[in-house]
Amino acid sequence: HVRGAFTGAMQARQGAFVRANGGTLFLDEVDSLPPALQPRLLRALESRTVKPVGGDEEVEVDVRVVxxxxxxxxxxxxxGQFRPDLYYRLSVLRVGLPPLRSRREDLPMTIRELLTRRGFYGGAGSERDVVIAGSNLERLIGYAWPGNVRELRNVLDRALALSPGARSFADLRLSLPGDPQGRSDDGELAVRTDLPYAEAKQELLDRFEARYLGELMQRCDGNISAGAREAGLDRKHLRTLLRKHGLVP
Structure with a gap:
């Protein structure tokens, strides 16, 4: 936008297309773009120009869009939720990324990368020395991963937080939706009576949500619309909950 375009616009600010001029612009979750904004994106792609809010002149941009x-x-x-002309304009080259559950052979490599990014070498001298094997790997391979790599990253982050003294991948305390951990002997979720009331209530609610949503998305094969129908939730609200627990990007 230009300076003075609206209340609080004290100085001009470049938009995403202008900042990416001469390079690549990554548009994430383009399928969630509201119908009212889809024509604007199409126009920018077709004309290779954008007009700042409050501006009078078009600005030429040369951007590769991913x-x-x-x-x-x-x-x-x-x-009817996405414009066909915008779809065909974007789909010049399509690359399909299979879900993590269909790339289970990639799990050891992905786990090793995520752990070493967190500085966890498990007592090894370097990344290549980290051994990803054993029962922990079997558990991760057996899970459906409705939230794909983001969910895997959250599971590993939680395991690192719960395993401060871990010396190897095998020492990590993994927790997956549907695990018996956190349940009482009768199968119900256990209550943390060692915490203050408010904290115990929130901790129990968080575990319930994570377990319920994880199993829901497994049954629905990661389909949010189907999950929303089964759970009796609004699709947007379900997506918000899934994001909260790292089950979707």
Whole structure:
């Protein structure tokens, strides 16, 4: 926007297209772009120009656009939720990324990368020495990962937080949705009576949500719309809850 375009616009600010001029602009979750904004994106792609809010002149931009989505855009087009002309303009080159559950052979490499990014070498001297094997790996391979790599990262982060003295990957205390950990002997979620009331209540609610949502998305094969129908929740509210627990990006 230009300076003075609206209340509080004390100075001009470049938009994403202008900042990416001469380079690459990454648009994440383009499938969630509201219908009212889709024509604006299409116009920018077609004309290779943008107009700052409050400005009078078009600004030429030369940008390569990479767009990512969480669902098949062709289905969104068929359902009337995404403009077909914008879809065809974006889909010059399509690259499909299979879900993590269909790339289980990649799990050891992915786990090693995520752990070493957190500075965890498990007593090894370098990244290549970190051994990813054993029962912990078997548990991770057996899980469906509805939240893909983001969920895996959250599971590992939680394990690191719960295992301060871990000397190897095998020492990490892993916790997955549906695990018996955190349940009482009768199968119910255990209450942390060692915490203050408010904290215990919130901790129990968080574990309930994570377990419920994880199992829900497993049953629905990661389909948020199907999950929302089964759970009786608004789709947007379900997505918010899934993001809270790292089950979707």
């Amino acid at each position: 767009a990512a989505c969480q669902r098949d855009l062709s289905l969104a087009v068929a359902g």
